[in-house]
Amino acid sequence: MNTTDVTIDGTDIQLMLIFCELYNCTIQVDTSEPYDWGDIYLNASGYGLVGMILDRRNDYGVGGMYLWYEAYEYMDMTHFLGRSGVTCLVPAPNRLISWTLLLRPFQFVLWMCVMLCLLLESLALGITRRWEHSSVAAGNSWISSLRFGCISTLKLFVNQSTNYVTSSYALRTVLVASYMIDIILTTVYSGGLAAILTLPTLEEAADSRQRLFDHKLIWTGTSQAWITTIDERSADPVLLGLMEHYRVYDANLISAFSHTEQMGFVVERLQFGHLGNTELIENDALKRLKLMVDDIYFAFTVAFVPRLWPHLNAYNDFILAWHSSGFDKFWEWKIAAEYMNAHCQNRIVASEKTNLDIGPVKLGIDNFIGLILLWCFGMICSLLTFLGELCRGQG
Incomplete structure (x- = not known):
C-alpha cells in the first residue's frame, strides 16, 4: 500500500466520500498499479484497476468503469453512476476549392x-x-x-x-x-x-457515427477499454466496422497526432454535457478539430466491488437517493468548474456546429483554377481550329 498523501475528487469520488461520512468508514487510496482500467485474464486474474479488485487488494474501483459483462462474471457492480457517451474529436472540414466549382x-x-x-x-x-x-x-x-x-x-x-x-x-x-x-x-x-x-462550401466531415464509418477514419484512444463495452455478437455493422479502425496509442503520441494527423481522438461525453478525456488535446490543436454530433455508443458507468461486498446494498440505495435528489448534476457542474478548462470545454462544444463566418480569405491559385482551365481549353480549341483552317486553305 502506497502511504503517500494523495488528493482525490470527482463526481463518483464525492459519492464515496459522503457515503463514508455517513457509515463511518475510512478511504485508503492505492496508487501502486501503473495501468488504468486493466483487463481480466482467462485464469480469473487481471491487471490494472480491475486486477486490484479481483485480487481483493481493493474493495472499491471507480473511474469510467462501464457495464462490462466479462468483469461481472468475476466481481459485483453497483447501480449506475451516470451516462457516458463515447465520441470523437475529428478533423474539421476544409473549404472546398476546386475547378468543379464552375459546374456546381x-x-x-x-x-x-x-x-x-x-x-x-x-x-x-x-x-x-x-x-x-x-x-x-x-x-x-x-x-x-x-x-x-x-x-x-x-x-x-x-x-x-x-x-x-x-x-x-x-x-x-x-x-x-x-x-x-x-x-x-x-x-x-x-x-x-x-x-x-x-x-x-465545405467538404464533408466525419462528424457522425455513420460518416465516421463511411470515411473509414482511424480513431484512437489510450486503452482498449474504449471498445471493450461493445458486444460483437449484437453490435450493428457500422459499430463493428468502427471497431476495426480503432487504434491504441500512448498519451504523448496522441497529443502529437492531434496537431498533424487526419484521425479521430476519443473523448467522453458526460451525462450533463461536459467532456472528459480532453486533456490530451492541446488548446492550439482544437482549431483543426470538431466534435462529433452524436455518440459512437454510450454506456452506464458503475463502480466495481468484490463479490459479497457487505456494503453493496446500502451503497446502491445511497446512489438512487443521490440521483433522485439532483446532486448528480450539481456535482458534475461543480467538479467541471473546479478542474476542467472552461475555455477548452466551450471551444469543443461550440465546434460541434460548423462556423461559416470564416472572415476574409486570401485568394490563391485554387480560387481561379477553374477559370484558367476553361480559358486553356478555349485557347487549345481555337489553336486547333486555326491549324485546321490553314491546312484546309493550303489543300
Missing part, C-alpha cells in the same frame, strides 16, 4: 438537360435557315446551315449577337425564342455561381 450551380441531370436544349436550338436554327424562303438563302447547304445553327447557339448562350442578317420571320422567331431560353439559363447559372462563391 447545376446538377448532372440539369447539365444534361441544358446540353439537350442547346442541341435542339442548333438543329432548329439550322433547319429553319436551310428552308427559309429568301433569295439570300437560295444557296444554303445543310453543312453551312448546321454550322450557322451551332455558332449562333453558342453566341446566344454567352449573350453575344450574330452578324447574320435574316429576312425570314420564321428564323427571326426561332432566334428570339432561343435568346429568351439562353438568357434565362445564364441568369440562373450566374445566380447559382454567385451564391456558391459567396457562401463557403
Whole structure:
C-alpha cells in the first residue's frame, strides 16, 4: 500500500466520500498499479484497476468503469453512476476549392438537360435557315446551315449577337425564342455561381457515427477499454466496422497526432454535457478539430466491488437517493468548474456546429483554377481550329 498523501475528487469520488461520512468508514487510496482500467485474464486474474479488485487488494474501483459483462462474471457492480457517451474529436472540414466549382450551380441531370436544349436550338436554327424562303438563302447547304445553327447557339448562350442578317420571320422567331431560353439559363447559372462563391462550401466531415464509418477514419484512444463495452455478437455493422479502425496509442503520441494527423481522438461525453478525456488535446490543436454530433455508443458507468461486498446494498440505495435528489448534476457542474478548462470545454462544444463566418480569405491559385482551365481549353480549341483552317486553305 502506497502511504503517500494523495488528493482525490470527482463526481463518483464525492459519492464515496459522503457515503463514508455517513457509515463511518475510512478511504485508503492505492496508487501502486501503473495501468488504468486493466483487463481480466482467462485464469480469473487481471491487471490494472480491475486486477486490484479481483485480487481483493481493493474493495472499491471507480473511474469510467462501464457495464462490462466479462468483469461481472468475476466481481459485483453497483447501480449506475451516470451516462457516458463515447465520441470523437475529428478533423474539421476544409473549404472546398476546386475547378468543379464552375459546374456546381447545376446538377448532372440539369447539365444534361441544358446540353439537350442547346442541341435542339442548333438543329432548329439550322433547319429553319436551310428552308427559309429568301433569295439570300437560295444557296444554303445543310453543312453551312448546321454550322450557322451551332455558332449562333453558342453566341446566344454567352449573350453575344450574330452578324447574320435574316429576312425570314420564321428564323427571326426561332432566334428570339432561343435568346429568351439562353438568357434565362445564364441568369440562373450566374445566380447559382454567385451564391456558391459567396457562401463557403465545405467538404464533408466525419462528424457522425455513420460518416465516421463511411470515411473509414482511424480513431484512437489510450486503452482498449474504449471498445471493450461493445458486444460483437449484437453490435450493428457500422459499430463493428468502427471497431476495426480503432487504434491504441500512448498519451504523448496522441497529443502529437492531434496537431498533424487526419484521425479521430476519443473523448467522453458526460451525462450533463461536459467532456472528459480532453486533456490530451492541446488548446492550439482544437482549431483543426470538431466534435462529433452524436455518440459512437454510450454506456452506464458503475463502480466495481468484490463479490459479497457487505456494503453493496446500502451503497446502491445511497446512489438512487443521490440521483433522485439532483446532486448528480450539481456535482458534475461543480467538479467541471473546479478542474476542467472552461475555455477548452466551450471551444469543443461550440465546434460541434460548423462556423461559416470564416472572415476574409486570401485568394490563391485554387480560387481561379477553374477559370484558367476553361480559358486553356478555349485557347487549345481555337489553336486547333486555326491549324485546321490553314491546312484546309493550303489543300
